[in-house]
Amino acid sequence: MSTMQHERNCMVAQSGGPTVAINASLAGVIDGVSASSMYDTVYGSLNGITGILNDDLLNLTELMDGHPEYLSRLAQTPAMYLGSCRYKLPHYLDDDSPYVFIFKQFETYQTEVFYNIGGIDSKDTVLSLSEYGERIGRSVRIIRIPKTIDNDIYGTDMTFGFQSAVDIATNAIDCIHTTAASHGRVFIVELMGHKVGWLTLYAGIAGGADIILIPEIPYDINSVVKTIKSRTAGGKNFSILAVAEGAISKEIAALPKKQRKAAVAEMKYPSISYQIAHDIEEATGQETRVTVPGHFQRGGSPDAYDRVISTRFGVKAAELIINKDYGKMVALVNNKVVAVPLKDIAGKLKSVPKDSEVVETARKMGISFGE
Ligand code: F6P
Numbered sequence: 001m002s003t004m005q006h007e008r009n010c011m012v013a014q015s016g017g018p019t020v021a022i023n024a025s026l027a028g029v030i031d032g033v034s035a036s037s038m039y040d041t042v043y044g045s046l047n048g049i050t051g052i053l054n055d056d057l058l059n060l061t062e063l064m065d066g067h068p069e070y071l072s073r074l075a076q077t078p079a080m081y082l083g084s085c086r087y088k089l090p091h092y093l094d095d096d097s098p099y100v101f102i103f104k105q106f107e108t109y110q111t112e113v114f115y116n117i118g119g120i121d122s123k124d125t126v127l128s129l130s131e132y133g134e135r136i137g138r139s140v141r142i143i144r145i146p147k148t149i150d151n152d153i154y155g156t157d158m159t160f161g162f163q164s165a166v167d168i169a170t171n172a173i174d175c176i177h178t179t180a181a182s183h184g185r186v187f188i189v190e191l192m193g194h195k196v197g198w199l200t201l202y203a204g205i206a207g208g209a210d211i212i213l214i215p216e217i218p219y220d221i222n223s224v225v226k227t228i229k230s231r232t233a234g235g236k237n238f239s240i241l242a243v244a245e246g247a248i249s250k251e252i253a254a255l256p257k258k259q260r261k262a263a264v265a266e267m268k269y270p271s272i273s274y275q276i277a278h279d280i281e282e283a284t285g286q287e288t289r290v291t292v293p294g295h296f297q298r299g300g301s302p303d304a305y306d307r308v309i310s311t312r313f314g315v316k317a318a319e320l321i322i323n324k325d326y327g328k329m330v331a332l333v334n335n336k337v338v339a340v341p342l343k344d345i346a347g348k349l350k351s352v353p354k355d356s357e358v359v360e361t362a363r364k365m366g367i368s369f370g371e
């Protein structure tokens with residue numbers, strides 16, 4: 001792909017796990033950039049940062065040119081138009097060769113602004129690129145737009161994609177009620193979230209789970225069993241557990257990090273839910289099943305909330321370029337869309353606080369966290 005002389009261009013990449021509203025924010029970026037009339041071309045990097053490294057770039061401006069309807073179709077289309085990657089750049093102090101190449105590409109494509117629409121995986125990439133650019137005195141501006149179904153990005157109250165995933169996960173729990181109640185079974189619905197439990201917490205409350213197990217609150221299997229037995233004794237012949245894929249027992253959580261990782265790796269079941277199901281069945285004698293909605297949680301159409309939030313984020317990102325306000329992440333704080341410096345949020349994960357109001361609310365509703 002060749003570029004003309006004296007252009008001012010932008011580049012955009014999507015990365016990490018897809019969320020349903022991720023194309024809406026891509027459309028917002030393209031729209032915002034063209035409305036600003038400051039830049040000539042928006043290039044899309046295919047499959048995250050690897051598109052820049054492999055020179056797989058799409059001229060989005062050319063593609064949309066003369067077809068304004070393409071943009072609205074893109075905004076309405078689930079899936080990830082530019083594709084994704086889980087590739088992590090090495091730190092530039094360990095190996096700066098990919099950085100040298102990326103900045104060479106920015107030069108070739110006369111890129112002044114790089115947008116990253118990504119989740120927790122891409123936070124280090126974005127910050128490292130920003131820092132490396134400063135070190136070598138290059139003026140490519142980096143703007144981050146937070147997406148993830150995990151809602152674990154520090155600095156923003158909400159990431160887009162989360163609410164739609166909560167809707168899907170809630171529906172999965174809703175649908176399980178029928179079989180659980182008619183067969184008097186214990187059901188575990190395993191939901192996404194290796195490190196944080198926001199999705200499981202919200203879907204668990206919304207779907208009427210009796211027990212919610214999340215990574216932030218290690219569980220005691222005896223307490224889980226006790227809750228199920230007392231439900232049975234009280235005439236409730238079924239129980240539903242919403243379990244995050246990263247749920248962890250108190251014993252394993254108490255181990256030093258290395259041993260903890262080894263204990264998780266040695267588990268003989270495909271995931272923690274099957275271990276919990278085995279333990280419950282053994283202790284209660286009650287038939288226990290596991291259901292895993294898996295990647296269903298990342299597909300389909302964005303719900304109204306996500307459509308609105310991704311539009312608000314896209315518009316804010318465009319405003320940042322117009323105001324030359326770079327090195328920032330677009331964020332929702334106290335229901336206002338703001339921009340937070342990348343440096344302030346680097347290396348931080350937004351976990352569920354054990355005593356947060358929403359956890360307390362669930363406890364008051366009688367939901368057990370297996371403590
Ligand atoms: O980061 C989002 C997420 O959906 C996590 O909740 C989940 O653990 C992970 O991605 C799964 O990723 P993959 O699709 O690469 O297996």
